[in-house]
Amino acid sequence: MEFVNKKGGLLGGGQLGRMFMQEAINLNLEVKILDPDPMAPCSKFCNEFVVGNLMDEETVYAFGKDCDWLSIEIEHVNVNALKRLKNEGVRIVPDPELLEIVQDKGHQKNLYKTLKLPSPAYVLIENKAELNTARQTFPFVQKLRKGGYDGKGVQVIRNRADWEEKGWDAPSVIEEMASIEKELAVIVARDSFGGMSVYEPVGMDFNPKANLVEVLHYPSGLPEEVNQKAKALAQNLAGSILKEGLLAVEMFLTSTGELLINEIAPRTHNSGHHTIEASLTSQFAQHARIMAGMPVGDGLMTSPAAMLNILGEPGFSGPAKYTGLEKALAIPGVYVNLYGKAITKPMRKMGHLTVLAKDWVSLNQKIVQVKGLIKVQS
Amino acid sequence: MEFVNKKGGLLGGGQLGRMFMQEAINLNLEVKILDPDPMAPCSKFCNEFVVGNLMDEETVYAFGKDCDWLSIEIEHVNVNALKRLKNEGVRIVPDPELLEIVQDKGHQKNLYKTLKLPSPAYVLIENKAELNTARQTFPFVQKLRKGGYDGKGVQVIRNRADWEEKGWDAPSVIEEMASIEKELAVIVARDSFGGMSVYEPVGMDFNPKANLVEVLHYPSGLPEEVNQKAKALAQNLAGSILKEGLLAVEMFLTSTGELLINEIAPRTHNSGHHTIEASLTSQFAQHARIMAGMPVGDGLMTSPAAMLNILGEPGFSGPAKYTGLEKALAIPGVYVNLYGKAITKPMRKMGHLTVLAKDWVSLNQKIVQVKGLIKVQS
Numbered sequence: 001m002e003f004v005n006k007k008g009g010l011l012g013g014g015q016l017g018r019m020f021m022q023e024a025i026n027l028n029l030e031v032k033i034l035d036p037d038p039m040a041p042c043s044k045f046c047n048e049f050v051v052g053n054l055m056d057e058e059t060v061y062a063f064g065k066d067c068d069w070l071s072i073e074i075e076h077v078n079v080n081a082l083k084r085l086k087n088e089g090v091r092i093v094p095d096p097e098l099l100e101i102v103q104d105k106g107h108q109k110n111l112y113k114t115l116k117l118p119s120p121a122y123v124l125i126e127n128k129a130e131l132n133t134a135r136q137t138f139p140f141v142q143k144l145r146k147g148g149y150d151g152k153g154v155q156v157i158r159n160r161a162d163w164e165e166k167g168w169d170a171p172s173v174i175e176e177m178a179s180i181e182k183e184l185a186v187i188v189a190r191d192s193f194g195g196m197s198v199y200e201p202v203g204m205d206f207n208p209k210a211n212l213v214e215v216l217h218y219p220s221g222l223p224e225e226v227n228q229k230a231k232a233l234a235q236n237l238a239g240s241i242l243k244e245g246l247l248a249v250e251m252f253l254t255s256t257g258e259l260l261i262n263e264i265a266p267r268t269h270n271s272g273h274h275t276i277e278a279s280l281t282s283q284f285a286q287h288a289r290i291m292a293g294m295p296v297g298d299g300l301m302t303s304p305a306a307m308l309n310i311l312g313e314p315g316f317s318g319p320a321k322y323t324g325l326e327k328a329l330a331i332p333g334v335y336v337n338l339y340g341k342a343i344t345k346p347m348r349k350m351g352h353l354t355v356l357a358k359d360w361v362s363l364n365q366k367i368v369q370v371k372g373l374i375k376v377q378s
Numbered sequence: 379m380e381f382v383n384k385k386g387g388l389l390g391g392g393q394l395g396r397m398f399m400q401e402a403i404n405l406n407l408e409v410k411i412l413d414p415d416p417m418a419p420c421s422k423f424c425n426e427f428v429v430g431n432l433m434d435e436e437t438v439y440a441f442g443k444d445c446d447w448l449s450i451e452i453e454h455v456n457v458n459a460l461k462r463l464k465n466e467g468v469r470i471v472p473d474p475e476l477l478e479i480v481q482d483k484g485h486q487k488n489l490y491k492t493l494k495l496p497s498p499a500y501v502l503i504e505n506k507a508e509l510n511t512a513r514q515t516f517p518f519v520q521k522l523r524k525g526g527y528d529g530k531g532v533q534v535i536r537n538r539a540d541w542e543e544k545g546w547d548a549p550s551v552i553e554e555m556a557s558i559e560k561e562l563a564v565i566v567a568r569d570s571f572g573g574m575s576v577y578e579p580v581g582m583d584f585n586p587k588a589n590l591v592e593v594l595h596y597p598s599g600l601p602e603e604v605n606q607k608a609k610a611l612a613q614n615l616a617g618s619i620l621k622e623g624l625l626a627v628e629m630f631l632t633s634t635g636e637l638l639i640n641e642i643a644p645r646t647h648n649s650g651h652h653t654i655e656a657s658l659t660s661q662f663a664q665h666a667r668i669m670a671g672m673p674v675g676d677g678l679m680t681s682p683a684a685m686l687n688i689l690g691e692p693g694f695s696g697p698a699k700y701t702g703l704e705k706a707l708a709i710p711g712v713y714v715n716l717y718g719k720a721i722t723k724p725m726r727k728m729g730h731l732t733v734l735a736k737d738w739v740s741l742n743q744k745i746v747q748v749k750g751l752i753k754v755q756s
Contacts, residue, residue: 002701026713329667
């Protein structure tokens with residue numbers, strides 16, 4: 001097969017795009033990137049950087065019409081433009097129809113139901129008043145159907161008073177609160193030949209304030225049968241809905257040992273950053289291979305690892321200053337990946353740390369050692 | 379310590395600069411790059427790309443004068459400009475004085491003599507006529523003192539007739555031909571705190587036609603005592619001459635078991651590409667850490683590896699087309715790193731392959747499998 005480098009476009013120029021570009025370079029991929037922020041993390045590291053609104057149909061269409069392929073690093077993009085481009089022969093990864101489902105958490109829930117895949121029980125409401133009709137019992141989780149990300153647009157409603165006070169008056173998923181033992185995630189990569197690579201599950205500890213992953217463990221630390229079940233669930237789902245591309249599947253392990261799908265993202269994901277250092281082929285390398293028309297690689301785990309997000313310190317907004325980097329980098333097997341964001345904000349994702357260790361015990365020792373070492377202030 | 383991102387410059391925008399940038403991105407390094415070729419491998423992947431002659435004093439001086447630091451990916455750069463910039467307070471890595479020595483193979487040889495480090499016996503000549511005075515016996519190796527790279531500017535002279543026919547009439551090193559059992563190389567990284575990381579030696583098999591490394595083995599496959607001696611020699615040399623930066627030391631193991639220094643390069647090196655996938659910290663990550671004012675990382679070997687250059691097929695010059703990429707990438711533990719060169723030429727370095735395997739036997743099986751799989755034609 002002759003490799004002819006086709007011209008591609010990526011929607012979104014944030015950290016996921018930046019890490020994609022680091023790998024795309026290895027395959028000579030020619031990539032232009034669209035992002036609303038002229039200072040986006042990718043702005044200096046692509047073949048062409050275009051400033052524009054990802055949700056504007058004509059902007060996305062104009063950006064994509066001279067591309068052979070288009071892909072995303074964020075799901076909040078205009079799907080109509082992608083459908084038009086697909087009709088005109090542009091290869092779109094992931095498929096616009098899948099993207100449309102994922103953009104709406106109500107559609108996501110309906111999808112799991114259709115596929116008979118386990119997920120917390122739910123009802124959909126159009127507005128606040130509809131809840132009484134739906135006769136939901138408390139407590140529950142309210143998720144806005146559209147526009148949420150990184151835990152934004154998701155809230156726990158404890159009781160009737162809580163609902164009256166802070167319930168959102170917008171189309172929402174009203175979801176039964178699962179009794180969560182552990183949150184985990186599995187990433188699947190699928191190439192255009194149908195080849196699939198399924199990563200080992202990660203276990204995630206969340207920062208309750210920011211609703212962001214604080215520490216991610218790889219492997220998950222859960223029993224092997226749970227890991228196997230989680231991988232099978234993710235593979236099953238990807239087999240049903242993913243033509244090509246990446247799929248991150250976030251799940252709950254409940255206190256009764258059930259695995260429930262929480263949500264999915266058809267792209268590279270925060271729960272897969274450790275694959276850069278701890279897998280034979282990283283999620284970003286998979287994305288680059290897929291876009292190059294190459295087979296996915298082996299995602300085999302090469303080392304136990306942990307990932308910690310580096311978040312903007314609360315109380316600081318402005319040009320970012322980092323302290324503690326040299327201490328973290330002095331520890332063998334610690335990797336720092338900064339995202340090139342000039343401005344820090346409270347709890348903004350500014351980078352991440354990956355920690356490799358030979359076993360679970362030394363991994364947890366290193367996590368204690370590095371946690372809080374790096375501070376991002378202004 | 380507060381990390382303030384200082385503005386840096388890199389002289390040379392080829393593949394070494396490109397792989398440096400892939401790592402520099404992780405530390406938010408702001409890097410502008412100077413290269414004579416507007417289409418150089420780095421041209422799209424740096425904060426600012428400047429086209430200009432690396433050997434022109436005023437060009438290099440003007441490029442560097444607003445930088446906090448300057449480094450190189452090629453040693454053929456104007457040293458006078460770097461000396462002026464150093465005097466004006468710009469941090470230059472490597473030191474211009476070391477660069478000046480390395481640019482002249484005669485000075486290199488004199489350095490080894492001064493430091494009492496083993497290297498093949500030699501005489502220096504200014505021109506062809508001087509050889510008789512120097513009374514060199516045949517065979518020998520003639521190396522042009524200046525301007526050589528990738529084996530260019532080096533030739534074997536078998537006998538008097540050979541010399542008459544093809545001897546270069548230029549300042550040269552006339553070097554005794556070592557009886558070479560194996561060529562090996564060691565890379566050392568040194569940070570501004572004096573910290574040093576010494577990589578395991580690699581063993582190199584050369585392509586006799588192109589005088590380029592064809593296959594590199596990591597570890598070298600040589601006895602442990604030879605590896606230890608090679609590391610000690612490189613560390614000793616770096617300790618003497620390298621203030622901060624990288625040093626690649628190429629050596630001969632002779633048939634009598636002696637280690638002789640062949641030549642050195644104070645930068646990232648072709649013999650260290652495998653460290654990207656097969657070490658805790660790659661040579662490029664070390665370079666990025668050093669320029670960021672961070673400590674060097676642990677260069678620990680994480681897997682046996684081999685590196686094969688991907689060279690332009692003889693007989694083809696023009697826009698590059700690749701075949702076989704998908705076959706190579708389908709083999710687990712095979713990595714392709716292309717350099718983004720639009721034009722192929724016979725034996726031009728277009729990329730490299732890294733192969734990981736669990737042991738020496740399976741490594742060599744994989745080498746057989748991938749060798750010749752990828753072809754670069756036009």
